Amino acid sequence: MKITMGAVVMGGTSVLYPTGAWRDQRPVIDHEACKSCDTCRDVCPDSSVFVQEDVYYIDYDFCKGCGLCAYECPVDAIAMILEEK
Amino acid sequence: MNASAQENRMELFAPGHRACHGCGMALSVRHILKATGNQVAVVTPTGCLETFSSPYGYSPWRVPWIHHLFENGPSVASGVAAALDAQGRGDVRVVAIGGDGSTFDIGFAALSGMFERDDDVLYICVDNGAYMNTGGQRSGATPTYASTTTDPVGKLRPGKLQHKKDLPAIVAAHGAAYVATASVAYRKDLQKKVKRAMEFHGARYLQIDTPCPSVWGFPSDHTLEVGRLGVASGLVPLFEMEYGNVTKVRKIKPITVDKYLRGQKRFRHLFADEQGAELVAKLQQMADANIAKYGLSSQSGGQ
Numbered sequence: 001m002k003i004t005m006g007a008v009v010m011g012g013t014s015v016l017y018p019t020g021a022w023r024d025q026r027p028v029i030d031h032e033a034c035k036s037c038d039t040c041r042d043v044c045p046d047s048s049v050f051v052q053e054d055v056y057y058i059d060y061d062f063c064k065g066c067g068l069c070a071y072e073c074p075v076d077a078i079a080m081i082l083e084e085k
Numbered sequence: 086m087n088a089s090a091q092e093n094r095m096e097l098f099a100p101g102h103r104a105c106h107g108c109g110m111a112l113s114v115r116h117i118l119k120a121t122g123n124q125v126a127v128v129t130p131t132g133c134l135e136t137f138s139s140p141y142g143y144s145p146w147r148v149p150w151i152h153h154l155f156e157n158g159p160s161v162a163s164g165v166a167a168a169l170d171a172q173g174r175g176d177v178r179v180v181a182i183g184g185d186g187s188t189f190d191i192g193f194a195a196l197s198g199m200f201e202r203d204d205d206v207l208y209i210c211v212d213n214g215a216y217m218n219t220g221g222q223r224s225g226a227t228p229t230y231a232s233t234t235t236d237p238v239g240k241l242r243p244g245k246l247q248h249k250k251d252l253p254a255i256v257a258a259h260g261a262a263y264v265a266t267a268s269v270a271y272r273k274d275l276q277k278k279v280k281r282a283m284e285f286h287g288a289r290y291l292q293i294d295t296p297c298p299s300v301w302g303f304p305s306d307h308t309l310e311v312g313r314l315g316v317a318s319g320l321v322p323l324f325e326m327e328y329g330n331v332t333k334v335r336k337i338k339p340i341t342v343d344k345y346l347r348g349q350k351r352f353r354h355l356f357a358d359e360q361g362a363e364l365v366a367k368l369q370q371m372a373d374a375n376i377a378k379y380g381l382s383s384q385s386g387g388q
């Protein structure tokens with residue numbers, strides 16, 4: 001990679017590196033059980049839970065599969081299942 | 086990709102950073118920037134945060150960010166604040182975010198200087214209680230009896246023998262307007278403290294407990310559970326100080342320290358034999374002393 005003047009890197013370029021490839025466990029949200037409490041989105045170190053019209057989804061491009069969302073979910077609406085490649 | 090996933094990717098601390106699975110530090114930085122908003126410049130000394138956020142060409146930072154040496158974080162932060170001031174950019178504030186090794190030990194002289202000069206910087210220590218980026222050597226912030234690579238458990242000693250340095254008190258003794266502790270387990274409280282800190286000018290200090298699954302030795306989904314247990318045990322007291330006086334504490338219903346210690350590999354030796362039980366009793370005394378000192382217990386009606 002070419003070094004830029006002053007080694008300055010543009011902000012937000014980390015999104016060009018999808019950390020989802022690191023995952024060996026995949027969180028799956030049960031939309032029936034989900035109460036839209038926002039806990040999973042709040043606790044994700046990789047900003048990989050997003051919400052659209054009150055429905056929560058995982059951004060599998062970046063989710064590393066740490067399992068924090070599943071552990072913290074107060075109604076156990078998230079299951080961690082073995083990732084199959 | 087839909088619009089909401091795009092919104093997540095536009096967060097000020099964007100995904101794609103290379104922190105370990107379930108890293109408490111990465112999560113705390115995400116919430117620090119939610120609280121400050123984008124009118125800040127961030128300064129980060131060497132450590133996990135610097136390393137996982139700066140592989141060349143891939144930056145998660147959507148605010149101006151600078152990495153420099155391990156030992157001079159506060160000095161560089163002071164310099165950036167002075168430069169902004171000279172340019173009349175009072176609208177942009179400086180936040181330094183450093184590990185405990187650089188804050189408690191290696192950059193301590195620079196930190197003391199920054200607080201003595203009262204430069205306009207919020208200094209945040211993301212405290213994982215050891216030098217994690219280099220594999221977990223002991224620091225002045227490592228808790229007593231934790232096993233580290235530089236004081237491993239063996240015949241000679243049961244992990245680190247010394248106390249965790251009381252850095253909030255040392256910083257407060259410089260006359261700092263605002264000093265506080267927080268935990269990534271309580272993110273609303275963390276954000277509130279960042280916002281409160283930004284209401285003051287001059288040098289301010291926030292120390293955040295950030296459990297580290299990789300080196301403390303617990304499963305990556307337990308980061309916040311471990312954080313909550315630390316706070317509930319009294320070993321991680323959460324408080325705010327203004328001009329040297331404790332103004333607020335987070336009350337707890339105290340649990341015994343073993344409930345916090347047991348789930349972590351770095352304390353595993355404390356549960357192996359009789360001698361371990363004596364050491365757990367000593368840690369309980371330290372927790373009790375914190376509970377009494379800060380009036381933490383919601384049951385005693387103290388403070």
Ligand SMILES: Cc1ncc(C[n+]2csc(CCOP(=O)(O)OP(=O)(O)O)c2C)c(N)n1
Nearest residue numbers: 131132133155184185186187215216217218
């Ligand atoms: C003067 C100097 N000594 C040693 C190092 C090697 N080093 C890089 S990061 C690090 C540990 C950082 O520990 P801490 O500040 O607690 O941050 P953490 O990695 O735990 O987040 C060390 C020893 C260095 N970069 N510079």
Ligand code: SF4
Nearest residue numbers: 104105108133217297
């Ligand atoms: S070693 Fe610990 S603090 Fe460092 S990136 Fe990994 S989990 Fe985070």
Ligand SMILES: [Mg+2]
Nearest residue numbers: 184185215217
């Ligand atoms: Mg550290």
